[in-house]
Amino acid sequence: MTTLIIGANSEIAKGIAISVNQTNERLIIISRNIEFYNDNIFKNIKIIETSSYNENHREAAVKELNVDELSRVFICHGLLHDDTSYPEKKLSEFDPTSFLNILNANTLTPLLWLKHITTQMNHKNECKFVFLSARVGSISDNKLGGWYSYRSSKAALNMLLKSAAIELKRTFKNVKLIAFHPGTTDSPLSKPFQKNVPKGKLFTRDFVADALIDITNKTQIDGELSFIDWQGEKIDW
Numbered sequence: 001m002t003t004l005i006i007g008a009n010s011e012i013a014k015g016i017a018i019s020v021n022q023t024n025e026r027l028i029i030i031s032r033n034i035e036f037y038n039d040n041i042f043k044n045i046k047i048i049e050t051s052s053y054n055e056n057h058r059e060a061a062v063k064e065l066n067v068d069e070l071s072r073v074f075i076c077h078g079l080l081h082d083d084t085s086y087p088e089k090k091l092s093e094f095d096p097t098s099f100l101n102i103l104n105a106n107t108l109t110p111l112l113w114l115k116h117i118t119t120q121m122n123h124k125n126e127c128k129f130v131f132l133s134a135r136v137g138s139i140s141d142n143k144l145g146g147w148y149s150y151r152s153s154k155a156a157l158n159m160l161l162k163s164a165a166i167e168l169k170r171t172f173k174n175v176k177l178i179a180f181h182p183g184t185t186d187s188p189l190s191k192p193f194q195k196n197v198p199k200g201k202l203f204t205r206d207f208v209a210d211a212l213i214d215i216t217n218k219t220q221i222d223g224e225l226s227f228i229d230w231q232g233e234k235i236d237w
């Protein structure tokens, strides 16, 4: 069993890496920042450092993989705020440059990893791809509005994955796609929004990682895209 974690410097990704590394399974990580993985506990893993997530670097990273050995792929990119953008409360705050930046990180980048990996992959290979999505990407769950860019980037990711699942079902009988909502997890991404989280509902990366690995292992390969949360419960689109 070989696990690949992409965007491995994400807090949730680190939790997944720690958990997988405690088993005998092979672990490969791809990240722009590999500092966390310089620790001696990770001495047996394969590390692919990339200076950016642009198309050339992505293709170069995939070439370093033997994609047919992959049994689980966790794609952990996510951008909610940075130095230049913050989730919109009002339409007047919507900025096209920030929107495209968020769309690039949350939607395009994960899909292109799937494209490049499956393009190289043997059609018989058995592999589960898990994408870190978010409940706020659910259109039916949107009761509060706001967060225009982040919400729509995750809704668009889910739609792209839905189309990919339909296509892959025809040719890759043993591939499964999962869009996962981790719940509010203590990380740089959620940091500015943690004060209103109810007691006991701010999860550690390790708690979420263990739940995600367990759910991934239990999820059947059925040719469908599953949109599920940290309890393994289905989320409405």
Ligand SMILES: NC(=O)c1ccc[n+]([C@@H]2O[C@H](COP(=O)([O-])OP(=O)(O)OC[C@H]3O[C@@H](n4cnc5c(N)ncnc54)[C@H](OP(=O)(O)O)[C@@H]3O)[C@@H](O)[C@H]2O)c1
Binding pocket: 006, 007, 008, 009, 010, 011, 012, 013, 031, 032, 033, 053, 076, 077, 078, 079, 101, 104, 105, 106, 109, 132, 133, 134, 135, 181, 182, 183, 184, 185, 186, 187, 188, 189, 190
């Ligand atoms: N934390 C939460 O409460 C929460 C809730 C719901 C959903 N999620 C989702 O869970 C996933 C992981 O979140 P996290 O909390 O672990 O976040 P995090 O610690 O802030 O990590 C963010 C990740 O996104 C990558 N990233 C940042 N900017 C990027 C860009 N411009 N292009 C491509 N990748 C970029 C980072 O890559 P580098 O390390 O290479 O910079 C890193 O892997 C995200 O998809 C997030 O939307 C999180």
